[in-house]
Amino acid sequence: MIxxxxxQSFNRMETPFFYYDMDILRATVEKFVSTLDKxxxxxxxxxxxNSNDRILKTISGAGIKAxxxxxxxxxxxxxxxxxxxxxxxxxxAKTDKEIITALKAGVELFNCESIQELEVIDAIAGxxxxxxxIAVRVNPDVDxxxxxxxxxxxEEDKFGIxxxxxxxxxxxxxxxxxxxxxxxxxxxxxxxxDMNVYAELCKKASEFEKLFTQRGFDVKLLNLGGGLxxxxxxxxxxxxxxxxxxxxxxxxxxxxxxxxxxxxEPGRAMVxxxxxxxxxxxxxxxxxxxxxxxxxxxxHTLIRPALYQASHKVENLSCREPLEKYDVVGCxxxxxxxxxxxxxxxxxxxxxxxxxxxxxxxxxxxxxxxLQRDLAPAVYSDDIK
Ligand SMILES: Cc1ncc(COP(=O)(O)O)c(C=O)c1O
Numbered sequence: 001m002i003x004x005x006x007x008q009s010f011n012r013m014e015t016p017f018f019y020y021d022m023d024i025l026r027a028t029v030e031k032f033v034s035t036l037d038k039x040x041x042x043x044x045x046x047x048x049x050n051s052n053d054r055i056l057k058t059i060s061g062a063g064i065k066a067x068x069x070x071x072x073x074x075x076x077x078x079x080x081x082x083x084x085x086x087x088x089x090x091x092x093a094k095t096d097k098e099i100i101t102a103l104k105a106g107v108e109l110f111n112c113e114s115i116q117e118l119e120v121i122d123a124i125a126g127x128x129x130x131x132x133x134i135a136v137r138v139n140p141d142v143d144x145x146x147x148x149x150x151x152x153x154x155e156e157d158k159f160g161i162x163x164x165x166x167x168x169x170x171x172x173x174x175x176x177x178x179x180x181x182x183x184x185x186x187x188x189x190x191x192x193x194d195m196n197v198y199a200e201l202c203k204k205a206s207e208f209e210k211l212f213t214q215r216g217f218d219v220k221l222l223n224l225g226g227g228l229x230x231x232x233x234x235x236x237x238x239x240x241x242x243x244x245x246x247x248x249x250x251x252x253x254x255x256x257x258x259x260x261x262x263x264x265e266p267g268r269a270m271v272x273x274x275x276x277x278x279x280x281x282x283x284x285x286x287x288x289x290x291x292x293x294x295x296x297x298x299x300h301t302l303i304r305p306a307l308y309q310a311s312h313k314v315e316n317l318s319c320r321e322p323l324e325k326y327d328v329v330g331c332x333x334x335x336x337x338x339x340x341x342x343x344x345x346x347x348x349x350x351x352x353x354x355x356x357x358x359x360x361x362x363x364x365x366x367x368x369x370x371l372q373r374d375l376a377p378a379v380y381s382d383d384i385k
Contacts, residue, residue, distance in 0.1 A: 001236070002276060002355060007317055009384045010353055016279040016297035016376045018364050023381060024239055025055065025274035025360075029062045032243050032270060039247035040256075044088045046226045046267025047073045049361040052378055055271060056080035065108075067226070067265040071098030074105055084108075088223070088265065090137070090185075092158055099124050109133040111185040111223070113160055115172050122176035131178055135223060136161060136169065137185040140204040144189030144197055144227060159187065163211075170215050181217050184208050187225025190268060193242070195249045198224065202253030221261045222254065228269035235313055235358045241269035268361035275360030277302055277376065278317075281352045282331065291326035293348035298330030299337040300370040302356060302363050306336040312359065314340040318352035328354065332370065 001021060010019075036043050044067040045059045051073065057080050060066070065086030066077040077087060087107040094102075094110070099121055102110065112118050112134050125132040139160035161169055173181055186208075188201055201224050209219045228246050231238040246264070256262060279297040293316075304310035314328050324347045330337035339356055348354075367375050 002278075002317060006381065006384055007353065010278055013278075013379065015353070016277055016295070016301050017379045018359060018376055019276045019278045019355075020052075020055070020360070020378055020380045021274050021276070022054075022058070025058055025271065028240060028270055028274065029059055029064065031240060032064065032266070033062050035243045035247050039251050040262070041247050041250060042261060042263045044086065044263060044265045045270055046265050047077055048365065049267030050271040050275075050363070051076055051365055053080055054378070054380060055274075055360075056082070059270065064270075067267075068107075071095070071101035074098075074102055074107065078105060088135075088185075088263070090187075090265070094121075096120065096124060100128070103128055103130055103132060109135050109182055111135050111137045113137045115161065115165065115168055118169075118172050118176055118179060122178045125178035131180045133180045133182050135183045135185040135221065136173075136181070137187070138163070138208050140186045140188060140201055140208075142186075142188045142197060142200050142204060144192050160185075163208075166211065170217075173217065183219050183221035183223065184212065185223040185225065187265065188227055190227050191229040192227040193229035193231075195242075195245050197227075198246055198249045199253050202250060206254060220259065221263060222256075223263040223265065224250070226265040226267050226269075228264075228266050230269055230272040230358060230361075232272075232310070232312055232358050235273045239273035241266075241273075243269065270361075272358045272361035275358075275363060277356040277359045277363070278379075279354050279356065281348050281350055281354060284348050284350060291324065291348070293326055293328045293352075293354065294331065295328065295339070295354055296331055297356070297376065298332035298373075299334060300332060300368045300373055301330070301376045302339075302359055303366050303368075304362055305339055306334065312339065313357040314343055314345070315355045315357065316346035316348055316352055317355050319346035319349060322347050324348070331373075 044065040046067045048069050060081035066082040067088045068074045069091040084106045089102045089107045090111045092113045137160040139162040205222045230241050279295040282296050283294045285292040299306040328340040
C-alpha cells in the first residue's frame with residue numbers, strides 16, 4: 001500500500017524510483033513459508049526475478065532456498081544469506097567458469113538442460129576431483145497458456161531435454177562417472193494462473209519419474225520449476241499469489257515415494273506485488289483525439305510492457321478526479337514505450353505522481369541505462385515510516 005505519509009515523503013525525492021513495500025514482501029514470504037511447510041514442498045526463490053540485496057536477505061532470512069541462473073547470481077545469493085547447499089543452479093548456457101564457481105561453492109545441484117552440458121560438467125567435476133549432483137531438466141511439452149515469450153516448456157523451446165532424446169540421455173548418465181543423478185526438473189513458463197497447467201505438469205512429472213526409475217535411476221527429487229502468476233489487474237486488492245492453490249494441486253496430483261522430495265522455483269510470485277514504480281508526469285500532451293501523460297520513467301525502467309506486451313496497473317496518485325481518458329507513456333523515443341492506453345484515471349497534470357504497480361519482479365533487475373539515463377534507485381517503506 002502507498003500510504004498518505006509515504007506519498008508526502010515522495011515530494012522530497014527525485015523520481016523515478018522503485019518503492020518497495022516491505023510489509024507486503026514479508027507477508028508474502030511468511031505465507032509461502034507456512035503453506036510450503038503445511039504441504040511439505042521446498043521452494044528455491046528464483047533470484048533472477050529480483051536480486052536486490054534487501055529483498056534477498058528478507059527471503060533467505062525466512063529460510064527459503066535459492067535458484068540461481070548464473071555464477072554471479074550464486075555469488076550474490078551467498079552474500080545475502082542463502083546457504084550454498086540449498087542452491088539449485090539452472091540455465092541453458094552455464095559456462096565453464098560458472099560451473100567451476102558452482103562446484104567450488106558447493107551448490108546443492110545443477111539442473112542440466114542438454115546432453116552436452118552433462119558431459120562438460122562431468123569433465124570439469126572430474127578435473128576438480130569432485131562429484132557434481134545433477135537433476136535433468138526435461139521438456140514436459142506442456143502449454144503454460146501464457147505469453148509466447150515466457151512459455152518455456154513446449155517441444156520447440158530451447159530449454160530442457162525432450163523425451164525423444166532420452167535413450168542418449170540415459171547412456172550419457174550411465175557413462176558420466178563424476179555426476180550424481182538426483183532427480184527431474186521441469187519449468188513450463190511464467191505467469192501461470194491456471195492450476196490445470198500445474199496439474200498437467202504433475203502428471204508429466206510422475207510419468208517421467210516412472211521412465212527414469214524403470215531405467216534404473218533413483219529419482220530422489222521432483223522439481224516443478226517456477227511460474228506461479230500474480231494478479232496484475234487488481235494487485236492492490238489481490239496481492240497475495242495463490243501459493244495455497246499451487247501446493248494443493250501438487251499434493252492432489254503427485255504421490256511421493258518414501259524419501260522423495262518435491263520442489264518449486266517461484267520468482268515472480270514472491271516479489272511482483274511488493275514494488276511500485278513511482279514516477280512524475282513531465283508533460284501532458286494534448287493531441288487531436290488523445291491526451292498523453294508523459295512520465296519520467298520508461299521502458300529502461302520497466303521493460304515488461306515493451307518486451308512482452310505485459311500490462312501493469314497504472315494510477316495517478318496525485319489526482320483522483322475528475323476522471324479522464326488518456327494514454328500513459330514513458331520518456332523513451334519508442335512507440336512501444338507505453339504503460340497504459342486509454343486509461344480512465346484522475347486527470348493528469350505536470351508534476352503528478354504516478355504509480356506503476358506490480359513492478360517487483362523482472363523490474364529493477366532488467367533496468368538499463370539507455371539514453372544514458374540514471375538507473376532508478378530503490379526506496380524501502382521501512383525507511384520512510
Ligand atoms: C528454470 C526456471 N525456474 C524458475 C523461474 C522463475 O519463474 P517465475 O518468476 O515465473 O516464477 C524461471 C524463470 O524464467 C526459470 O527459467
